[in-house]
Amino acid sequence: MAWTRKILRVDLTNGTCKSEPLNMKLAQEYLGQRGLATKYFVDEVDPKVDPLSPANKLIMATGPLTGTPASTGGRYSVITKGALTGAIACSNSGGYFGAEMKFAGWDMIIFEGKSPKPVYLSVEDDKAELRDASHLWGKTVWQTEEIIKKSHQDPQVRVCSIGRSGENGVLYACIVNDLHRAAGRSGVGTVMGSKNLKAVALRGTRGVAGMKDAKAFMKAATAAKQVLKDNAVTGQGLPAFGTQVLMNVINEMGALPTRNHRDVQFESARKISAEAMAEKRPTDGKSNLVTNAACFGCTIACGRVSKIDATHFSVVNKPEYWGATGGLEYEAAWALGAANGVGDLEALTFANMICNEDGYDPISFGATVGAAMELYDLGILTKEQIGMDAPFGSAEALCKLAEMTARGEGFGKELGLGSKRLCAKYGKPELSMSVKGQEFPAYDSRGIQGMGLTYATSNRGACHLRSYTVASEVLGIPVKTDPLVTEGKADLVKAFQDATSVFDSAGVCVFTTFAWTLADLQPQLDAACEGDWTMEKLALVGERIWNMERQFNNAAGFTAKDDDLPPRLKTEPAKTGPAKGLVSGIDKMRPEYYKVRGWDANGVPTKETLSRLGL
Amino acid sequence: MQKSLHIDPGKCTGCLQCEMACSYENYGVFNISKSRIKVFNFEHEGRKVPYTCTQCAEAWCMTACPVDAIKIDAATGAKVVNEATCVGCKVCTIACPFGTVNYVADTGKVQKCDLCGGDPACATACPTGAITYVESDWTGLEKMRLWAGKTDTQPRANA
Numbered sequence: 001m002a003w004t005r006k007i008l009r010v011d012l013t014n015g016t017c018k019s020e021p022l023n024m025k026l027a028q029e030y031l032g033q034r035g036l037a038t039k040y041f042v043d044e045v046d047p048k049v050d051p052l053s054p055a056n057k058l059i060m061a062t063g064p065l066t067g068t069p070a071s072t073g074g075r076y077s078v079i080t081k082g083a084l085t086g087a088i089a090c091s092n093s094g095g096y097f098g099a100e101m102k103f104a105g106w107d108m109i110i111f112e113g114k115s116p117k118p119v120y121l122s123v124e125d126d127k128a129e130l131r132d133a134s135h136l137w138g139k140t141v142w143q144t145e146e147i148i149k150k151s152h153q154d155p156q157v158r159v160c161s162i163g164r165s166g167e168n169g170v171l172y173a174c175i176v177n178d179l180h181r182a183a184g185r186s187g188v189g190t191v192m193g194s195k196n197l198k199a200v201a202l203r204g205t206r207g208v209a210g211m212k213d214a215k216a217f218m219k220a221a222t223a224a225k226q227v228l229k230d231n232a233v234t235g236q237g238l239p240a241f242g243t244q245v246l247m248n249v250i251n252e253m254g255a256l257p258t259r260n261h262r263d264v265q266f267e268s269a270r271k272i273s274a275e276a277m278a279e280k281r282p283t284d285g286k287s288n289l290v291t292n293a294a295c296f297g298c299t300i301a302c303g304r305v306s307k308i309d310a311t312h313f314s315v316v317n318k319p320e321y322w323g324a325t326g327g328l329e330y331e332a333a334w335a336l337g338a339a340n341g342v343g344d345l346e347a348l349t350f351a352n353m354i355c356n357e358d359g360y361d362p363i364s365f366g367a368t369v370g371a372a373m374e375l376y377d378l379g380i381l382t383k384e385q386i387g388m389d390a391p392f393g394s395a396e397a398l399c400k401l402a403e404m405t406a407r408g409e410g411f412g413k414e415l416g417l418g419s420k421r422l423c424a425k426y427g428k429p430e431l432s433m434s435v436k437g438q439e440f441p442a443y444d445s446r447g448i449q450g451m452g453l454t455y456a457t458s459n460r461g462a463c464h465l466r467s468y469t470v471a472s473e474v475l476g477i478p479v480k481t482d483p484l485v486t487e488g489k490a491d492l493v494k495a496f497q498d499a500t501s502v503f504d505s506a507g508v509c510v511f512t513t514f515a516w517t518l519a520d521l522q523p524q525l526d527a528a529c530e531g532d533w534t535m536e537k538l539a540l541v542g543e544r545i546w547n548m549e550r551q552f553n554n555a556a557g558f559t560a561k562d563d564d565l566p567p568r569l570k571t572e573p574a575k576t577g578p579a580k581g582l583v584s585g586i587d588k589m590r591p592e593y594y595k596v597r598g599w600d601a602n603g604v605p606t607k608e609t610l611s612r613l614g615l
Numbered sequence: 616m617q618k619s620l621h622i623d624p625g626k627c628t629g630c631l632q633c634e635m636a637c638s639y640e641n642y643g644v645f646n647i648s649k650s651r652i653k654v655f656n657f658e659h660e661g662r663k664v665p666y667t668c669t670q671c672a673e674a675w676c677m678t679a680c681p682v683d684a685i686k687i688d689a690a691t692g693a694k695v696v697n698e699a700t701c702v703g704c705k706v707c708t709i710a711c712p713f714g715t716v717n718y719v720a721d722t723g724k725v726q727k728c729d730l731c732g733g734d735p736a737c738a739t740a741c742p743t744g745a746i747t748y749v750e751s752d753w754t755g756l757e758k759m760r761l762w763a764g765k766t767d768t769q770p771r772a773n774a
Contacts, residue, residue: 071742103647205648209644323659324659
């Protein structure tokens with residue numbers, strides 16, 4: 001079966017674990033992972049709930065293709081109400097953890113309540129129990145995984161955990177699995193920490209069997225793999241350069257937000273690019289990049305494995321950081337680098353390691369440092385308040401602040417609250433480069449207009465992974481659109497949002513969509529999953545999921561006013577590059593988008609829309 | 616012509632498609648815990664290494680088996696476990712220097728790579744060419760070619 005048809009419900013308050021059957025009617029309507037877990041979540045949780053209260057729930061969910069040979073079929077998602085945003089949160093991760101959950105026989109794990117003391121969940125196939133985690137509390141992600149593997153005497157156990165940042169209330173804490181893959185955004189790790197849940201350790205030996213038509217599935221999966229192989233982005237660009245292939249491209253487009261979005265091009269972009277990662281360093285004659293790596297089932301292998309320069313100031317006398325580990329991806333390199341004006345590749349590598357080691361989101365962290373550096377530049381924050389000089393471009397400040405945020409020390413505590421709260425506290429709320437409290441990723445809304453609408457309307461706050469119109473506006477996938485105009489972007493964003501909702505619910509990686517359309521995914525799903533999974537049905541499922549998330553946010557108190565960008569992007573034109581003189585046309589696109597969506601002027605889905613979607 | 620699995624760890628990305636293919640071929644289930652080929656991740660070196668039976672010509676597992684449950688497949692040269700004969704004594708798992716024959720508690724028998732009868736599913740599934748199935752006598756040919764390419768001879772000038 002593509003679904004295991006079993007849910008594990010963990011009551012942290014009472015310390016119990018119970019198995020219950022998956023609602024197969026809902027599986028037919030919401031597919032799995034993001035869609036299905038969100039449906040469970042919105043049915044069970046009050047939208048007004050305080051994200052950090054025991055009444056919030058946290059769901060870890062696989063998709064029907066998780067744990068199968070479908071390329072990239074190893075994904076899982078964490079669904080909760082986000083600590084950073086107060087909106088619906090859904091953070092997706094690769095690595096091996098998701099497939100192991102499926103192999104153990106579970107479609108999803110629902111955590112509810114709050115444990116009276118630190119615990120971790122141990123799952124070995126059917127056997128699930130909460131175990132004491134007092135010896136793990138205060139430990140990093142890396143230490144936690146090592147200790148659990150040793151105590152279980154099982155190197156094959158797969159672990160996800162929170163680091164010290166998730167314990168300390170950093171509002172953008174991640175849940176990290178397999179050392180450096182993360183359910184990264186919106187503070188899902190903060191919610192986990194608030195429940196005194198330190199980790200989940202999984203071991204599954206059952207595997208996935210009994211698909212609707214295994215032969216047809218293998219045929220479809222093999223054909224789809226060939227599509228990835230033959231595509232220039234997924235077959236060549238991503239394996240060779242990783243997502244970092246974008247650094248120079250986006251910079252040349254004038255869409256690389258720099259120094260808290262003051263600029264749109266970074267003079268040191270090349271120094272922090274994929275090309276720089278592959279160059280030999282003068283210090284040791286080796287390159288930052290060691291090799292590429294794949295997540296479970298992935299035939300693209302975009303992951304970066306890096307070794308830091310052991311002579312770099314950040315790791316002098318710290319041999320624990322000299323080994324190979326997860327390296328810089330584009331979003332992290334941008335947030336830790338261009339967003340702060342830092343052009344020191346090794347400093348970014350160090351800060352990124354700290355984000356992995358202690359489990360917090362490099363995008364929100366880097367962007368918050370960018371905001372702090374602007375406040376320092378304006379004289380609003382002083383050297384005394386921050387504990388150091390923190391001008392734009394300071395690699396020393398970046399590295400120190402990363403460690404302080406991980407440990408919850410000094411000014412690191414304030415950075416841990418994110419840019420929205422930081423800027424509000426110091427009387428400059430407009431300097432937070434965020435939507436719904438979540439910081440922008442690495443594309444400027446002035447130079448890529450569709451991304452402005454993407455950010456403004458994303459259900460989890462500013463995010464590139466809800467509708468990656470960069471694919472169309474920059475790379476011409478599936479069709480080329482002009483990044484500098486607003487025309488047609490409402491339709492484009494809706495189409496990307498709905499399709500992405502399906503990919504996120506299937507168990508595969510959204511990066512496949514550089515090569516795949518729904519037409520490549522559909523035969524795999526239809527062969528694996530019982531029921532008829534036609535293109536029409538999948539399109540409807542995607543739109544249904546998007547509207548369900550929207551309804552939750554509306555009920556949580558978000559309004560059309562929250563579908564907006566910071567004033568800087570609407571009033572300060574891009575200074576250089578192809579977008580010079582442009583501001584974001586968000587105010588023009590928003591009403592068009594509502595119309596395309598079948599929502600009223602306030603961004604509320606109309607009765608007709610809801611009834612058409614069966615909501 | 617006898618063929619062998621040829622493994623080039625430098626090309627392995629750790630996707631585990633080989634492990635899924637192995638379990639599916641042998642048990643009809645996608646279940647890496649049942650795979651006869653394993654990918655080991657040396658995290659701090661940035662190395663991933665697929666590893667399985669090398670089909671020794673003088674197979675110690677076969678020699679050690681007290682009930683002659685391990686036989687040579689004449690077509691492929693693979694050392695194949697006959698489950699009906701195997702008594703699960705595990706002596707072969709001790710005899711094998713490489714650890715590539717393993718006990719399976721579920722069945723009470725041992726399992727090892729049998730080259731899928733001459734069409735190894737792992738090699739077919741590997742997306743990067745880290746696992747290939749090549750002529751046994753020439754498993755080093757590609758490595759030789761690479762080193763040959765590094766010799767410093769210049770193309771001969773036109774005669």
